Amino acid sequence: MTKPIPPLDLSWLLIESPAGTTHVGAMLLFEKPAGRAPIVREIVDAYRACTPVPPFNYVPELLGRSAPHFREVTDWDPYYHVGHLALPAGASYDDLLRLVADLHEPQLDRDRPLFRCWVIDGVPDGMFAIYTKTHHSIIDGESGLRRLYAGLSTTDRRTVPPPAFALGTPEPPAHSATSLAARIADSVRGALMQVEALNQVSVGALRKVLAGALRSRLEGSLPFVAQHGPTNAPLHIGRSFATLSLPLDEMRRVGRHFGATLNDVAVSVIDAGLHAYLRETGRAVAHPFIAMCPVSMRADGDTAIGTRVSAIFPRLGDPGAGAAERIRQVADSVASCKKELGRMSSEAAMTYAVGLVALAGLGASTHLDRVARPACNLVISNVAGAKETRYLNGARLVGIYPVSALAASIGLNATLASYHDSMDFGFVGNSAALDGLPQLARCTRRAYEELREAAGLQPAAV
Structure with a gap:
């Protein structure tokens, strides 16, 4: 088959x-x-x-x-x-x-x-x-x-x-046989939806180009406007990996203090941790990072095979921003990106992702991304987890740490997933440029502690 x-x-x-x-x-x-x-x-x-x-x-x-x-x-x-x-x-x-x-x-x-x-x-x-x-x-x-x-x-x-x-996936509901005319109509309808999706994406891109030409401050998603950094060094085969776990309920309280989401808290501390890590290793950058954040397009109960995602590209915090100011900058930028994505149809959002992946891949394969702007500086992804404690053959699951992909000259991926009472982070890096990811994880933990203190929360008693 x-x-x-x-x-x-x-x-x-x-x-x-x-x-x-x-x-x-x-x-x-x-x-x-x-x-x-x-x-x-x-x-x-x-x-x-x-x-x-x-x-x-x-x-x-x-x-x-x-x-x-x-x-x-x-x-x-x-x-x-x-x-x-x-x-x-x-x-x-x-x-x-x-x-x-x-x-x-x-x-x-x-x-x-x-x-x-x-x-x-x-x-x-x-x-x-x-x-x-x-x-x-x-x-x-x-x-x-x-x-x-x-x-x-x-x-x-x-x-x-x-x-x-x-594990099998649920069988799709059976459909009655359709006539040739109905199948042709479905094909035409699908083609028209793709044309409309491309139209939505291209109009949005044109607006960004014009705004950039007029030196306006760009808002919303910002693919291919990031400045180069150590995370955009040419990819080599070697990988570096590190993990981190933070208290889930406490992260939510920190977010509520700043009027931000749990995801905003995670993005903010990864951003601050990366700047600190690069300063400690003598490679500080003077510009904000731009992240690619995948967005699931799956409805509740959607078990379809394959990938169903789009993406936003928020500008993160200023390099010298304090913890409180950084999370406000991140929250505002992410909200603007989500609003922009929300104006797209589901088909347009998926088409947007296809086009961006194709362009990023073309830039990497031709090495144009070494002279032109990269798609982004890093990937930050937040995937839904599970609340209940899980076991395997009587052994308790302690943590689940994503280990994600590196491609298209984007040499750092931080993916996180909630499990029980913690948020588990998995950092994957291009070891040719980022070989000390456990140090990055420690910097991210310190950034979280600074943000927690800025929210007026005391560390939990041990």
Whole structure:
């Protein structure tokens, strides 16, 4: 069976290169229950006994007489797709981060189903981890995280539910047969909607160009107007990875104090942390950063296969801004971007994303982005999480840290997901320019502490 590849999903395949990979993933950290030495082996064996289901049994075919499509395959190598590793005795948490970074580096083999995962034993403090990666062409961050949570249990019973790659999706409702005239009408309607979407996007872009030519201060989303920084150094294959967890309820209280959202708080502290990290490493920049923030276009209950996202490009805070002023600048900029995106139809928003990804990929492949303005300086993504504590074979999930993609000369991705009572951050960087991401995570934590103090909140008692 074959399935046409939608334009946005196709773009993730077309722009990919060995140094600019477009797979997304996550590191799940678990606490072993006492007296359960074989728990990791049991999970590995259970996963290898499962069978991948769509879209995890898709292989892309881009060349040939037919249009680009996914082909379903029935054969898979469970030992290749489900790995079993162990850190050496005495290993540290930083050793786990380095291992995950190494596993995240290579492209997925396009002659096999587009996912891999590793169960990693020997993590300090009696823990183990699962790192999984999947190509962005078959899944987006929100739907991917939903699947990871769905592959876990809400009780601490000794059970191993089917993993994300073996979870079926609900069958679409059956449609009665339609006449040829009705199918032609649907095709014409779809074409007209795409034309209208392109019109909305092009008119908005023209306004930005004219405003820039007149030296007006640009507002709303600002793709391709960012100034170069260390995060835009040419991508190399190497990756750096770091994690951070912050208290979720406290972050919400900080946001309410400033009339800002939880997402504004996260973006603000990442922004401040990045400026501090670059100052500490002797590479301070004198301009605000521009971030790309993906926006999910999924309605509640939408389980469609593939990626359904658009994006906004807010200007972040001034380099020297204090904590209170920075979050106000960020909140205003994000609100302006969301208002602009809200004026687009859903089709226009999706078309906007396709066009931007294509342009960014073209700039990277031709190296024009080294002399022209990059699409943005960094990616900051916030994906919905889960409130309930989750378990796997009796082991409690401690944290879930996204490990996202780097492509198109954007060398830093900070993706966060809420879980239970914390907000978990995963930082992925181009190690050729940003090899000290644990230091960036520490700077981001200090930036949060400064923002919390500016909100008049005291740290929680230990």
